[in-house]
Amino acid sequence: MENNKIRGAEAVLQSLIKEDVTTLFGYPGGAIMPIYDALYGFRDSVNHILVRHEQGAIHAAQGYARTSGKVGVCFATSGPGATNLITGLADAMIDSTPVVCITGQVASHLLGTDAFQETDVIGISMPVTKWNIQVTKAEDVAAAIARAFYIARTGRPGPVLVDITKDAQFGLTEFHYPLTQKIRSYSPWPKLCVEAVKSAAELINSAKKPYILVGQGVILSNAEEEFLHFVNHTGIPVASTLLGLGALSADHPLYVGYLGMHGNYAPNVLTNECDVLIAVGMRFDDRVTGNVSKYAKQAKVIHIDIDASEINKIIPADVGIVSDAKAALTELSKWCNKSFHTDWRNEFSRLDKLEHEAVINSAVQPTSLELRMSEVIHLLSEQSKGDLVVVSDVGQHQMITSRYFKYKQPRTNITSGGLGTMGFALPAAIGAKLGNPTKKVVAVIGDGGFQMTLQELGTIMQFNIDVKILILNNNFLGMVRQWQQLFFEERYSFTDIQNPNFLKIAEGYKIENQKIENRAELNAAIETMLAHDGAYLLEAVVEAQENVFPMMETGAAVNEIRLN
């Protein structure tokens, strides 16, 4: 019998093989050594990427999950290894990203003794995981991992953590992988209520000014086709949340723009003029709604979300549809009439024209001496025809990227939305490239955020990851500086940041690089970066005190968004 038995550590790897895991990210350490030892035997079938910090591992796993649609996987050791995952877990939790983290833990007899590198990772990670479990016996490894994958990818996806004690990794067990298909207390596929869909259709069919808000839910449920059909059929204008960008191509005639605090003018203003608001797979984040008490009060609200607790959480729904977006949209299209809404759409065009005159024209074709972030992103979008995976970090450049890059396909916009994690982009871009190797991946990062995780350049070097890094360097922590300028009487408290020589850093990691400061160099520099075979770092020095407009101030309603 002993011959049929394997160590718990090997059961971890066998389980990952059963889940078709081909790529994972991690960093070894004492309490996860048996798993790394088992990994040595699987190094031909599993591509393990050694990161430089565990936060890099989980952001890479997130990037991988977001571009591939598969579950991202990462390994970390106990104690500090595990605590370094927390930011990524919180990020994946709020952005509904399926990730499975496997952490080593001290031997079970040492639990609770303040042993070396012991932390209560189950306790610490509880608020930022969809589910977590500690495994103390080798025979429980397979079942725990099977559950972990099932929970991470089904329903509203999210991060899951499996903490495995060292004795469970060393212990012997027979291996049976119980592919999980059901958990009694968990219903990831809520039954679609056709009556609710019919009520929604009635509202839509009688609407004069219907308006669709699309979120990441459409991408997560692979419902882009059903969404496109619904939009084409009903002729209703569509605006997108930050994470919804790419669900509908920016080229689509019914696409009217990007929502929220730094979003486009028309989509924000007209939220307060529509008569029926159809929210699909989005959660009314405060950056989208502005002042909730003045949000779309005139409209009947239809809210489609797979997470029942999102309905009525922020904005009361006249019709709530708890469902996967794919199922809901398929059914909804059947009950909705063909329509065009020409007059209503013209209102968007009219306001769009205002935004072009006040903001966009000078942003993409500036006459100022210095480079502007907006023209860099505009040119990147034009040159690539939008055919890139763009991973943006957090801050002004992120808002600029969301405004001026024309996303045309789903899973090409990777950014930290809900949590706003500076330092996300560089490691996420590594994962994004491995998750979608056929597309060029460009990480757009500010000078501040780049320095939060720049150690991952080492990962890029060691594994030859073809990631283009575009640093928009304004030598400021720009978004905070903008707020200080507008709302804190220009008291620039610790936002002027002294930067290193980014090119020398790139050189240290053997990454091709270039720095530009003039408009004349921009076109060629982007061309060179995109054409380069392998990783590339382009530093664009941009106007130090550029502000992102339009802007919705704290407490302002969506229709009070400022153009300048």
Next chain:
Amino acid sequence: MENSAFNISIFTENSIGILNRITIIFTRRHLNIESITASVSEVEGVYRYTIVVNTSLDQVKKVVGQIEKQVEVLKAFYHVDDEVVYQEIALYKVATNKLLNGSSERILRAHNARILTIEEGFTIIEKTGHPEELKRLFNELKGFGILEYVKSGRVAISKPMKTLETYLNELN
């Protein structure tokens, strides 16, 4: 929206950490749990929590939504006091010699309380009821000098309710 007391009943799988997952939902919203009771339910392997919290209807709806969302929670409900039958239990430790003044029989009868033990130095009285009833006995016994007092959390059963089995069958 005005605050009032809500009785939240939660049915969960028997797993380590689920209580913590539930309580952090309250902590995160700066809500104080008035009382919490955990026990088995009529279905084997299913645990039942009764949580009392003072908050608004809007907030309790959201909290229950977040609780139900937890993977290992089978079902959660909220009710106002009128919709449930509930009890709490209190124990009062009083010096025995102080009780011998003649009025103790009247008090025990009036409050439907009972004596659990009489020792030379102390007597332990038990009463089950609503919190205000337990408080009334407390006030009356105060005159004798209460050496120790302890009160349980609430257990509550809602008046109109499908049986847990029905819900479980729906889930299966």
